[in-house]
Amino acid sequence: VETDGGDHTLLLHREQRARHGADGDIRRLANADEEAIAAWRRGYIVVEDAALADAVRSVARYRQAPVWVQPGRAARTPVSGIFLTQAPDDALKILADMAGLRLIRLPGGAVILAK
Secondary structure: OEEEEOOEEEEOOOOOEEEEOOOOOEEEEOOOOHHHHHHHHOOEEEEEEEEHHHHHHHHHOOOOOOEEEOOOHHHHOEEEEEEEOOOHHHHHHHHHHHOOOEEEEOHHHOEEEEO
8 A cells, every 4th residue: 555645655565554634644653463453353452451541542543432541640541352343341340440440420321530
């Protein structure tokens, strides 16, 4: 795949990724994990030794309402797991439990993970 970002052109090969920014710049990202992509195609989110806040971001994209994690040590807690894309609220509950946080539900479906 070749992408054109105004003054920059980037040729991507298998497993390579890039992000086209609002400023028109193209930024190369870390290579894709083929196993994680295969799992995602089967409806799973794979999280391996990620900070809780990063894992929550991965799960939150499968919800319509926003999710926040209280900043601090718990947000940096390393977590791992395999979660269903069809059950993001179950995944959030498990992640909160892993970090010793409560899942606080707000009107409109928003969720906060906090002490």
